[in-house]
Amino acid sequence: MLRPCYKIALTFLFGLLLASGCHSSAKDVNAENPANRALNATVSVSFGPDGRLWRLIPTDNAVFVDSSTDNGKTYGNPVKINSNTQKISTWPENPPAITVSASGRIHVLYYADEQQQSTSFFSYSDDNGQTFSKPVLISDHADSAMHYMDQILVDNNNNIYTFWHDARDDRHSHHSATGALSLYYAVTDEPATAEFSNRFISGGVCSCCRTAITFSPGGKPVILVRMVFPDGTRDHALITMTQNGQWSKPQRTTHDDWKIDACPEHGPALSIDTQNRAHLAWFTLGDKRQGIYYAHTDDLGKTLSEPMPLGNAGHLPGHPDVIALGSRVVLAWVEFDGNATDIVIKESTDRGLTWSKDRKILNSSAKSGHPKLVSNGEKIFLSWTSNDAGHHFIEI
Incomplete structure (x- = not known):
């Protein structure tokens, strides 16, 4: 029997199936590369402006950063x-974030299990990753409310946006469906003195579906989130920040009519190209559609192209990601044939109008994370971690 979202979130924290003057440095690390013991096969990556690849690795009681040229x-x-030992908390749907x-x-x-199970900590480095600031809390309700599903965006003016799911109250959920939380954010341009005013x-x-967040070509955050609508339907909506810093009302974007009083644990993916076309990928088991799908919208969700089904329905396709670079769009997802997990990709060279055939590029029979697509501005890469082969990072 499926359980409500908030109960599954708590269950995940205990085990999954599938500048402040204190700094730390490389001398604290054992000779063994922590990437070989990444907690729950979750590794996060981000390119820097000089093309260096930065990697964030959570382990049982510490979090590490390394880089590649x-x-x-x-x-x-x-x-x-983290200079002090912490009980690190992470799972594929809720990885740590680096940018x-x-x-x-x-x-x-x-994340670490401290004041609440899954408590979010922020740290930064201004010396090219040689040292990191003492981790600080981002939630002003950290001692009384869970918060997770974090995201970071940094704009060209060095404004730091942090986003998270927050359980501090339910007064904004005007319906009886379970597993609905609130989405909060904070923004600052100076992390050394920031108090992360929660908004x-x-x-x-x-609650348990990861939210996708990116910038529009105009430099404002755009959010794709699975909503729990008043009738219990769990479809997706786009939320945009306006030029005056206000948030639009959620614009319902998918209409799959998935009514379920339990947690899908299957968040959407979002990428916006330079011509402001938003590319979406998502999972549903609704009355109208079942499986994973791709579509795009040119008006921030008011209208949507015909959803395109992805993958082999007999191999449980799931956890799609999408990225746009110029007119090129790449999709990646997982499939499971009962014995092993495949990473499958599909490409478009005309902004999502026509598509290549599916192509399997990686395979593992061990526990693994979700695929993540990233770009250095010129090329597209796939990041994926499995317990048998470790962290994969390959050009697509």
Whole structure:
């Protein structure tokens, strides 16, 4: 029997199936590369402005960052972020987050079970990853409410946006469906003195489905989120920040009519190209559609292209990601044939109008994470971690 979202979120924290003056440095790290013991096969990556690839690795009681100058072929010495031992919490649907600003500042969000199960901590580095600031809390309700599903965006003016799912209240959920939390954010341009003033975006957010967030060509955040609508339907909506810094009302974008009083644990993916076309990928088991789908919208969700089904329905396709680079769009997802997990990709060279055939590029019979697509501005890469082969990082 399926359980409500918030109960599944708590269950995940205990085990899954599938500048402040204190700094730490590389001398704290054992000789063994922590990537070989990444917790729950979750590794996060981000390119810096100089093309260096930065990698964030959570382990049982510490979080590490290392980097590569050859697109993931080799990595330098890892640096430990948390000087004090913590019980690190992460799972494939809820990985830690890393991003690098245009100025080269490295920003990190990770989770530990402290004040609440899955408590979010922020740290940064201004010296090219040699040292990191003492981790600080981002939630002003950290001692009383769970918060997770973090995201970081940094704009060209070094404004740092952090987003998360927050259980502090349910007064914004005007319906009886279970598993609906609120989406909060904070924004600052100076992390050394920031207090991360918490601001509400929307209620009615499906608690265990990861939210997708990116910038529009105009430099404002755009959010694709699975909502729990008043009738219990769990479809997706786009939320955009306007030029005056306000948030639009959620614009319902998918209409699959999936009514379920339990958690899908299957968040959407979003990428926006330079001509403001938003490319979406998502999972549903609705009355109208079942499986994973791709579509695009040119008006931020008011109208949507005909959803395109992805993958082999007999191999449980799931956890899609999407990325747009110029007129090129790449999709990646997982399939499971009962014995092993495949990573499958599909490509378009005309902004999502026509598509190549599916292509399997990686395979593992061990526990693995979700595929993640990233770009250095010129090429597209896939990041994926499995317990048998470790972290894969390959050009698509």
